[in-house]
Amino acid sequence: MGAVSENQVKRFTLSDIPYQRDIAASLGRALAEERLAHAYLFAGPRGVGKEAVAYALGAAALCGEEPGAGCGTCNTCRRVFADLHPDFRRYEAEGMHFDIDRVREILAEAGRPPSESPRKVLLVVEPEKMTYRSDAPANAFLKTLEEPPGRTTFVLVSHDARQLLPTILSRCVTVHFPRLTAAEIEEALVRDFGLGPQEAAEAAARADGTLAGAAAAAGGEDTAALQNALAILEEVAAGGVAEALAAAQGARGREDALALVDALAEVNHELAALRAGAAETLRYPAWEERSRALARGGRLASPERVWEGLARAALALRGNCNVALTLEELFLGMIP
Numbered sequence: 001m002g003a004v005s006e007n008q009v010k011r012f013t014l015s016d017i018p019y020q021r022d023i024a025a026s027l028g029r030a031l032a033e034e035r036l037a038h039a040y041l042f043a044g045p046r047g048v049g050k051e052a053v054a055y056a057l058g059a060a061a062l063c064g065e066e067p068g069a070g071c072g073t074c075n076t077c078r079r080v081f082a083d084l085h086p087d088f089r090r091y092e093a094e095g096m097h098f099d100i101d102r103v104r105e106i107l108a109e110a111g112r113p114p115s116e117s118p119r120k121v122l123l124v125v126e127p128e129k130m131t132y133r134s135d136a137p138a139n140a141f142l143k144t145l146e147e148p149p150g151r152t153t154f155v156l157v158s159h160d161a162r163q164l165l166p167t168i169l170s171r172c173v174t175v176h177f178p179r180l181t182a183a184e185i186e187e188a189l190v191r192d193f194g195l196g197p198q199e200a201a202e203a204a205a206r207a208d209g210t211l212a213g214a215a216a217a218a219g220g221e222d223t224a225a226l227q228n229a230l231a232i233l234e235e236v237a238a239g240g241v242a243e244a245l246a247a248a249q250g251a252r253g254r255e256d257a258l259a260l261v262d263a264l265a266e267v268n269h270e271l272a273a274l275r276a277g278a279a280e281t282l283r284y285p286a287w288e289e290r291s292r293a294l295a296r297g298g299r300l301a302s303p304e305r306v307w308e309g310l311a312r313a314a315l316a317l318r319g320n321c322n323v324a325l326t327l328e329e330l331f332l333g334m335i336p
């Protein structure tokens with residue numbers, strides 16, 4: 001979603017990446033010594049450079065100018081960075097759900113030999129969404145991880161690895177991405193987000209160690225969608241379905257409504273994390289207090305039931321439904 005998405009962040013090579021330098025260096029060494037694993041899991045909170053490192057690794061693996069490092073400027077590197085290289089592919093869930101068809105696409109791609117490079121790198125973002133409605137997509141994916149085709153490296157990027165099947169976890173080399181330092185965030189805000197030094201320092205101080213948090217603190221557009229979703233859930237929890245519908249007025253079209261469902265799912269994740277006593281996995285710690293107030297007191301249905309409602313709504317919105325009626329049904333279903 002929107003402005004804080006990691007894939008909109010500037011691309012780097014393994015040697016010039018300004019954060020997660022230890023991880024980048026160790027991946028560079030593995031590549032140089034030809035002991036790259038078949039599957040990596042990059043695990044850590046949203047907005048700590050996991051995808052940036054994955055792209056840098058992709059460039060390093062495919063670049064012919066500086067093999068093993070990535071020059072960052074040749075035709076190969078530029079196509080990796082722009083998602084245009086046939087041997088570097090990025091896959092993500094559609095909304096909240098990584099469906100079996102998408103997984104089959106990945107498997108078909110993994111089975112084909114590299115087109116023009118010595119190897120192939122397949123980036124799979126949020127594989128935890130493969131178990132959203134059933135385990136079938138995850139199990140299909142697992143088969144390929146068990147017998148990875150030669151010359152293919154998988155990089156799985158997960159913001160919440162606890163949701164992955166243990167069988168998937170066990171097949172990957174897990175790389176834990178720590179939160180960024182305020183200095184790293186400040187530097188990124190000035191350089192990549194065009195903030196002034198003063199503004200960047202203030203946002204970095206409130207950024208909870210992630211670029212997502214930094215963008216939120218700096219008032220990114222993405223935050224607006226999530227703030228709106230939070231406000232809608234607050235209305236529903238207060239018994240105001242009509243008010244919630246009024247707040248959702250911006251989502252008249254199908255696409256807008258799907259984006260809203262997505263944002264509601266993000267907030268629901270926070271509620272589920274708090275219910276499970278796992279505050280350390282909050283994606284938006286800046287809103288912990290509001291999320292806690294929502295998670296308390298049984299004024300909303302359980303996160304599991306809200307998930308089900310969101311999944312149903314997403315499915316309906318992809319079909320031929322009435323948008324307003326679908327949202328109304330969704331909100332009513334959130335009342336315990």
Ligand SMILES: [Zn+2]
Nearest residue numbers: 063071074077
């Ligand atoms: Zn290059």
